[in-house]
Amino acid sequence: MSFFGSTTNLPKEKKSLGNINADDMNSSQQAQPITYFAGRRYIAGQFISPGYNEVIKDVQGQTGKSSTGSVAHVYYCDFGLVVALGGRWPVDAIFKIIVESEIVWKNDAGLFRDADLFEDITVNKFGQARIYWGSETQPIDPLVFTTRGVIPIDPDFDSRDKKTWPKKGAVVGQATNNGDASGDTNPLAGHYDQHPAYRGQCYIVFKKWKLGRDRGQIPNIQVEVQRGVPWFASSTLNRTTTGLNSDARGVNPIGVLYETLTDGRFGRAVPESRLLQASFEAAATALSGLRISPRVTGQEEFRTFTAKLLEYFDGWVRNNAGQLEVGFFTHGNINTSAWPVLTDDDLDGEPELKPSTFKDASTQFFIVYADRLHNYQERPGQKYDNPSMRRIIGESRPVWIQRPWLTDPDLAKQLITEEGKMRSLPTQSGEMAVKREWLDAHNALPGDRFIWNSASRNFAIALRLNRLKRLKDSSGQAMLTVENERSLWPTLYIPAAIDTPGDFHSEPPAIVNYRVVPLPPLLRTSPSIQIAVMAQRSSVDVVGFRTWVSPNGTAYDLAAEKDSFAVYGELANFYTSTTANPDTTAGAQIFLFGVDLDTVVAQSDQARDDDTLLLFIDGEIISVGQITALGNGLFKVFGRRSRYGSQVQVHGPGAACWFIFREKLTRILHTQFAPGNLPYFKLQPYTHLQDYDLASATPFTFSFGIPGTPPTVSVSPGSQSFTGTLNVSVVPPSTATTRFTLDGSDVADDSQPWPQSGGSLITLAITQSSVLKVRAFFDDGWTTTPQVSADYVLVAAGSPGLGSVAPVAIDFSGTKGKTSGTITLRCATASPTIKYSKNGAAFATYSAAFAIVLGDTVESYAQATGFADSIHTYFDNAYVQPSGGVVGGNTTTSGNRSKNPP
Incomplete structure (x- = not known):
C-alpha cells in the first residue's frame, strides 16, 4: 500500500538512514552504520578506537611439584565504543553492561541521564566505564580520547610505535630521570589519535578494562540502554x-x-x-x-x-x-454508519476486485518478537489460532509474522491476535474507477474507509481506501486501490501472553539468614579481635560469598574474599547444662534447614575430640559427635561441650544453631573490629557466572560493645604466708572463663583454666610459694576482667626441710608486646636478694628499675637466708601483630593441644 497518497511522480531518494554520506559519520568499523534506536534495547557497541595503554599482568601459580611461576597472563587496555545515535534526544539511561553474554554490571532502577554530560561506572573485576549520553554539547573525552599532544617533528617518530615516542615529562613538583617523571608508572601512556567529541552519538570509553585471561582481543560488549523520542515543541501532551x-x-x-x-x-x-x-x-x-x-x-x-x-x-x-x-485503522466493534456510501451510480466502470478463497487463507499465526524478559531474544513466543478456519480448510497453515521491534509479550499477544484474526479471513482487493464528484463530495483520502452498497449485485461491503490516483481532468475519473475491511468484529477475546520457558538465571538470591560470631581467643589466629560470619546458602547454584565492612555504611572494604557457608538449625526443645561431657546420651534435638543440611553428618569419637565439626549455640561451642535422624528434618545431635573456652549453658527452644567444619571456618580480621565500634556489614553471594549486586545487598550492623567499667574477679584469701596447703577460691563474673598463672607471668587466653567439678569452680590447692595472677575472659572474645594477683609465701614446708622464697613479681610500665617501658621487680619474702637476666645474659643482682624495648625478655628469681630459692618467673615483650587486614579462610590449629589445656 502507499502511505503518502499519490507519489508515483516523486523521484526516489537514494539516502541512507543517516541521510549523510559514509564519511560524515561512521565508526572505525568502516561501512558499518551507527545504530539508531528508541525505547529500551540491547545494543552492541562498535569500535571507534584501537586499544590504548595495554597492560599485561602475570598470574602466578604452581608450575612444578615444588616450584611456582607464571601460568597465565591477564590483559587490560583503554578503548571506546559507540552505542547509538542521540542528537535531539540523547540516550536516557543505562541498565546493563554485558561482556561476551555475561552481565557484568546492572542497575535495575537504571542509571539515568541528568544535567551532567556523562556518567562514570565502576564495574567490579573489569574496570571503569564512562558513558556519554549523545548530546549536541558533549566535550571531547579527557579520560581516554585526549591526545598526548602535538605530533613530534622527528623522522623516526611513528604514532603506532611507542618506543619512538617522547616521554610525557614532568609537572611542577616532580623530579625527572632520563625523561621519566617521579610517580609516573607509565611514561609512554596515551596516544596520538585525534578524536572528536562525537556529538549526537552515545558512546562509552573503557579505562583499564580487563580483556580476560590469555586474551589480547577486546571482547564483544553490549549495553541495555533506554531512549525516548523528541516531540513538537509547542505540544502540551504528557x-x-x-x-x-x-x-x-x-x-x-x-x-x-x-x-x-x-x-x-x-x-x-x-x-x-x-x-x-x-x-x-x-x-x-x-x-x-x-x-x-x-x-x-x-x-x-x-x-x-x-x-x-x-x-x-x-x-x-x-x-x-x-x-x-x-x-x-481502528479494530473491533466500529460504528460504520458515518462512513461514506458508494453506490453503483458512483462507479465509472466495472470494479476490478479479485477475491481470494479459503484455499489462500492461513489458520495459525506466530509472532516473532524480541522478548525483553528473555534478554531480547527474537522468538515466536505468542500465537493466534483460528479453529473455525482450520476446520473449513481441513488443515493447519502456519504463518510467522516478523515484529522484532516489539519487546513486551502482552503487546505481542494483542497484536498477533488482532492481526491473526484479520489475516485468517479471505481478502478482496483491486481497483475501482469512481466518479470524481463522489470523491470530492466526501473528501475521501487514502486511509479512509467507506461502504460499497451495490444494488445490482445485492451486497454491501466495507472497504479500505489504500491508494488514490486522479486521472485526467477531462475523464472525470479517479482510480481507487481498495481492499475489504477485515477488522470488524463485535468482540475479540485476547488471552494473557504465554509465559515461555525461561532462560537460566545466573544471579544469586540474597543471603537472608546469617550470624556474626566473635571468635574466642582459642579459635583465633591473632591476638586481635577476629570474627566468623555464619551464613546459610541461599540456593544450590551459589558457591560462596564475600564479606564487606564499612565504618559508616557508605564505602565498603572487602574483608573476606571467600567465605564458606554454614548450616542453620533451630533447637526443638531445652538443652540443659547438666548433661555429661562428652554428651553421648541426652543430645540436642535440632531442626535443620537449607541447601547444605546433608553435610551435617555424624563424626567419630576421634573426629569429635579433634573438633572437626563445630556447633555454635548461643555462647557455647560444641564439637559434634554422633547424630540420629528423627524424621521430618529433626535430628538428635551429641557431642563434646564447652569447646574453646566456652561455658556450658542452658539453651531454650528456638535457639539458633550453626554448624560448620572447623577447616572451613574463615577468620576475619579488620580495623573496625574493636570494642565500642558499630561497623556495617554486607554479604555478597556469587555463582560461577555472576555476583550478587553489592548495591542491592541489605546492610546490617554488629556491635562490639561499649567500653565501661569492667567487672572484676575476687580472690580469697589475699596475699599472705601459709604453712602446708593453702586453698584459694575465686568469684568471677557469670558467663566468663577464669584462667590463672602461678609463676608471676601475665594471664593469657591460653593460660590454665581454674579447676572445676560438675560445671562449678572449686578451690585451687597451693603447696609452694607462688605469685597467683587471675583474669576472667568473656564469651565475646575480647572482654576480660582486670588482672588481680596475690603473693603466697610458704613459711614451713609440709614435710621436713626449708620453705621457699616467694616468686618474683615483674611489673611493666608499658604495654606488653607493643611499647618499650620500665621493669620493676619485687618479692613478698622479707629481705630477699633478687636476681635477673635480660635477653639470656648472666644473672645480675637487681637494685633498681631498668628499661626494656620491644623484643626483650626478662627472667628472675629470689634468694633469702633460711629459704630455698624461689621458682623462676618470666616476662616476654615480643611484638604483637596489630589488628587490620584479612586472615584467610581455612586457617586452623590441628589437634587439641592449645584449645583445651588440661
Missing part, C-alpha cells in the same frame, strides 16, 4: 503517559515516526510546519498503550522503514492539503 518517554516496553510509535520524519541527521529533515500536528497528537494519545523499541543497524530506504513502522499499529500517512497527516 510525555510519560503518552509514551514519548520510554519505559521498559518502549516508546509510542507515533513519536518514532515524528523523529524519523523531522530529524536532519538520520531522517527526512521535514519541517514541523509540514506536519499536521493535530493528527500526530490525536494518534499518539490513542496509541499511548502501544510501545515499541525499534533498532536499525543497517542502511535502508526511508519508505521501507516507514512501512515497517506502520505495520505495528495498522497505520497510514497521507498528504492532506500539503501537510503530512498520520492515522490508523
Whole structure:
C-alpha cells in the first residue's frame, strides 16, 4: 500500500538512514552504520578506537611439584565504543553492561541521564566505564580520547610505535630521570589519535578494562540502554503517559515516526510546519498503550522503514492539503454508519476486485518478537489460532509474522491476535474507477474507509481506501486501490501472553539468614579481635560469598574474599547444662534447614575430640559427635561441650544453631573490629557466572560493645604466708572463663583454666610459694576482667626441710608486646636478694628499675637466708601483630593441644 497518497511522480531518494554520506559519520568499523534506536534495547557497541595503554599482568601459580611461576597472563587496555545515535534526544539511561553474554554490571532502577554530560561506572573485576549520553554539547573525552599532544617533528617518530615516542615529562613538583617523571608508572601512556567529541552519538570509553585471561582481543560488549523520542515543541501532551518517554516496553510509535520524519541527521529533515500536528497528537494519545523499541543497524530506504513502522499499529500517512497527516485503522466493534456510501451510480466502470478463497487463507499465526524478559531474544513466543478456519480448510497453515521491534509479550499477544484474526479471513482487493464528484463530495483520502452498497449485485461491503490516483481532468475519473475491511468484529477475546520457558538465571538470591560470631581467643589466629560470619546458602547454584565492612555504611572494604557457608538449625526443645561431657546420651534435638543440611553428618569419637565439626549455640561451642535422624528434618545431635573456652549453658527452644567444619571456618580480621565500634556489614553471594549486586545487598550492623567499667574477679584469701596447703577460691563474673598463672607471668587466653567439678569452680590447692595472677575472659572474645594477683609465701614446708622464697613479681610500665617501658621487680619474702637476666645474659643482682624495648625478655628469681630459692618467673615483650587486614579462610590449629589445656 502507499502511505503518502499519490507519489508515483516523486523521484526516489537514494539516502541512507543517516541521510549523510559514509564519511560524515561512521565508526572505525568502516561501512558499518551507527545504530539508531528508541525505547529500551540491547545494543552492541562498535569500535571507534584501537586499544590504548595495554597492560599485561602475570598470574602466578604452581608450575612444578615444588616450584611456582607464571601460568597465565591477564590483559587490560583503554578503548571506546559507540552505542547509538542521540542528537535531539540523547540516550536516557543505562541498565546493563554485558561482556561476551555475561552481565557484568546492572542497575535495575537504571542509571539515568541528568544535567551532567556523562556518567562514570565502576564495574567490579573489569574496570571503569564512562558513558556519554549523545548530546549536541558533549566535550571531547579527557579520560581516554585526549591526545598526548602535538605530533613530534622527528623522522623516526611513528604514532603506532611507542618506543619512538617522547616521554610525557614532568609537572611542577616532580623530579625527572632520563625523561621519566617521579610517580609516573607509565611514561609512554596515551596516544596520538585525534578524536572528536562525537556529538549526537552515545558512546562509552573503557579505562583499564580487563580483556580476560590469555586474551589480547577486546571482547564483544553490549549495553541495555533506554531512549525516548523528541516531540513538537509547542505540544502540551504528557510525555510519560503518552509514551514519548520510554519505559521498559518502549516508546509510542507515533513519536518514532515524528523523529524519523523531522530529524536532519538520520531522517527526512521535514519541517514541523509540514506536519499536521493535530493528527500526530490525536494518534499518539490513542496509541499511548502501544510501545515499541525499534533498532536499525543497517542502511535502508526511508519508505521501507516507514512501512515497517506502520505495520505495528495498522497505520497510514497521507498528504492532506500539503501537510503530512498520520492515522490508523481502528479494530473491533466500529460504528460504520458515518462512513461514506458508494453506490453503483458512483462507479465509472466495472470494479476490478479479485477475491481470494479459503484455499489462500492461513489458520495459525506466530509472532516473532524480541522478548525483553528473555534478554531480547527474537522468538515466536505468542500465537493466534483460528479453529473455525482450520476446520473449513481441513488443515493447519502456519504463518510467522516478523515484529522484532516489539519487546513486551502482552503487546505481542494483542497484536498477533488482532492481526491473526484479520489475516485468517479471505481478502478482496483491486481497483475501482469512481466518479470524481463522489470523491470530492466526501473528501475521501487514502486511509479512509467507506461502504460499497451495490444494488445490482445485492451486497454491501466495507472497504479500505489504500491508494488514490486522479486521472485526467477531462475523464472525470479517479482510480481507487481498495481492499475489504477485515477488522470488524463485535468482540475479540485476547488471552494473557504465554509465559515461555525461561532462560537460566545466573544471579544469586540474597543471603537472608546469617550470624556474626566473635571468635574466642582459642579459635583465633591473632591476638586481635577476629570474627566468623555464619551464613546459610541461599540456593544450590551459589558457591560462596564475600564479606564487606564499612565504618559508616557508605564505602565498603572487602574483608573476606571467600567465605564458606554454614548450616542453620533451630533447637526443638531445652538443652540443659547438666548433661555429661562428652554428651553421648541426652543430645540436642535440632531442626535443620537449607541447601547444605546433608553435610551435617555424624563424626567419630576421634573426629569429635579433634573438633572437626563445630556447633555454635548461643555462647557455647560444641564439637559434634554422633547424630540420629528423627524424621521430618529433626535430628538428635551429641557431642563434646564447652569447646574453646566456652561455658556450658542452658539453651531454650528456638535457639539458633550453626554448624560448620572447623577447616572451613574463615577468620576475619579488620580495623573496625574493636570494642565500642558499630561497623556495617554486607554479604555478597556469587555463582560461577555472576555476583550478587553489592548495591542491592541489605546492610546490617554488629556491635562490639561499649567500653565501661569492667567487672572484676575476687580472690580469697589475699596475699599472705601459709604453712602446708593453702586453698584459694575465686568469684568471677557469670558467663566468663577464669584462667590463672602461678609463676608471676601475665594471664593469657591460653593460660590454665581454674579447676572445676560438675560445671562449678572449686578451690585451687597451693603447696609452694607462688605469685597467683587471675583474669576472667568473656564469651565475646575480647572482654576480660582486670588482672588481680596475690603473693603466697610458704613459711614451713609440709614435710621436713626449708620453705621457699616467694616468686618474683615483674611489673611493666608499658604495654606488653607493643611499647618499650620500665621493669620493676619485687618479692613478698622479707629481705630477699633478687636476681635477673635480660635477653639470656648472666644473672645480675637487681637494685633498681631498668628499661626494656620491644623484643626483650626478662627472667628472675629470689634468694633469702633460711629459704630455698624461689621458682623462676618470666616476662616476654615480643611484638604483637596489630589488628587490620584479612586472615584467610581455612586457617586452623590441628589437634587439641592449645584449645583445651588440661
